[in-house]
Amino acid sequence: MTQTPATPSRRTRLSTEREHELYEAVLELLREHGYESLTMDAVAARTRASKATLYRQWQGKPRLVATALRHAKTAAQPDPDTGSLRGDLLELARCGMRDAEHDHALMRGLAHAAHANPELHQALRELLVLPEAERLEALLQQAVERxxxxxxxxxxxxxxHMFFGAFIGRDLIEGRPPDLDYLTSYLDAVVLPALGIR
Amino acid sequence: MTQTPATPSRRTRLSTEREHELYEAVLELLREHGYESLTMDAVAARTRASKATLYRQWQGKPRLVATALRHAKTAAQPDPDTGSLRGDLLELARCGMRDAEHDHALMRGLAHAAHANPELHQALRELLVLPEAERLEALLQQAVERxxxxxxxxxxxxxxHMFFGAFIGRDLIEGRPPDLDYLTSYLDAVVLPALGIR
Incomplete structure (x- = not known):
């Protein structure tokens, strides 16, 4: 648990640093309490922001949480650029694995909460799932151009869809989380052959 | 909601018909109340079975519910035998779709409950996921032999894994449930090419 310095003078227009602090604090609180028990009051207290600011900027808990997760993802992962589709996809898989391991309990908790909360489901879809799908699309476009x-x-x-199947299917069918060996096999057995690369 | 006739004389050793009645009643109660609110007392009352019988036969709610779902699935679906892998897989997809549409709310509720309940997760995996995976394996084996x-x-x-990805990915990425056209496209674009059939 790191301490979040207060910058009360910047309550209305948030600087990049201030946003970063806020997102970090939200993720900390999420890990401590889980989504259901996280309150906007707790976020306001931890970050010394006013609830009005939080609501003005992120509308509510679902978007604040999804944006914080998106922020952590983007900050950690530059776009892969290995020169081959196989290399790029392996790099993405490696990052996906690292995220999944790092915040496994948190992500499971969120998936659970999203089942019962359409607003959270929508925010996660919009801010986590779709941007990842677009990143993937950009890599594929480059492979087509090459x-x-x-x-x-x-x-x-x-x-x-193939990648979601790989991540979710391992857990569901084999009862254990994916690892890099498994994802590499899946890539070589399924994804590349389906794309006509053998 | 159908009425379930009582057959109190068969409490200890269950006939096939009695089991069928029991499973139907469990599914009815599930649709009415959802997994979390379903009690073994309610099952005992609806089916006029003793709780001792229910626990002796199914250990508890997770296995009773998973077995009832398995029973409904097996009763409804003969193994496809169309003579081609494409035909067989389309037939499986059609059945999967029908199940998903028929009990969409129920299955979503169960997936939600399973997130927080390892015993239910395990029972669903063992009684629903793995038998489906085995059915698929048998069809593939026939295709290899042909x-x-x-x-x-x-x-x-x-x-x-590819099929799970197709079902789950549509919802997650496109925000809508799979339909038969979509599953047919996925089969032709992904599954068959990955297997070397074009």
């Missing part, structure tokens, strides 16, 4: 994958290959639009 | 898929194709072991 001539690694034929333009119009039908599997292109399903690559995010 | 010469449609080369033995040892690496994607063979990941077909269940």
């Amino acid at each position: 001539g690694e994958v034929a333009a119009g290959t039908p599997a292109l639009e399903f690559v995010p | 010469g449609e898929v080369a033995a040892g194709t690496p994607a063979l072991e990941f077909v269940p």
Whole structure:
């Protein structure tokens, strides 16, 4: 638990540093209490921000939490650029694994909460799932431009689905979390062949 | 809501019909109350069974519920046998869709409950997920024997994961449930090419 310095003079317009502090504090509180027990009061107290500021900026808990998670993800992960689709996808998988291991309990808790909370579901979809799908799309586009994958290959639009299946399926079918060996096998057995790369 | 006739003379050793009645009653109660609010007392009352019988036979609520779902699935779905892997997989997808539509709210509720309940998670995995994975494996084995898929194709072991990805990914990425057109496209774009069928 780090201490979050207060900067009361910047309550209305948030600087990048102040936003970063706020997101860090939200993630800390999430790890401590879980989503259901996290209150905007606790965020306001920990960050010495006014609740009015929090609501003005993020509307409510679902968007604040999803934005904090998005922020942590973006800060940690530059776009992969290894020169090959296999390398890029492995790099993404490696980052996904690291995130999943680092905040496994937190993400499970959020998935649980999102089942019963459409607003949180929507915020997570919009701020975590869709940006990841777009990142993937950009990598695939580069592979098409390099001539690694034929333009119009039908599997292109399903690559995010394949990856979700890999992450979720391991847990569901084999009863254990994915690791890098497993994801590498899946990439070589499923994703690349479906894209016509063997 | 159908009425479940009581057969009090068969409390200790359950006939197939009696088991069927019991499972139907459990599913009815599940649809009415959801998993969390379902009690073994309610099951005992609705089915005029003793709680001792219920616990002796199914240990507790998680296994009773998972077994009832399994029973409904098996009763409704004969193994597909269309003569081609594409036909068989489409048939499975069609059945999966029908189940998903029929009991969408119930299955979402169960997935939610399973997040917080390892015993339920385990029972659903053992009685619903793994038997489906095995069914799929049997169909794939037949396709290998027919010469449609080369033995040892690496994607063979990941077909269940691909399908889970298709079902879950649509909802997560596109924000809507899968339909048959979508599953057909996914089969033709991902599953069959990964297996070397184009």
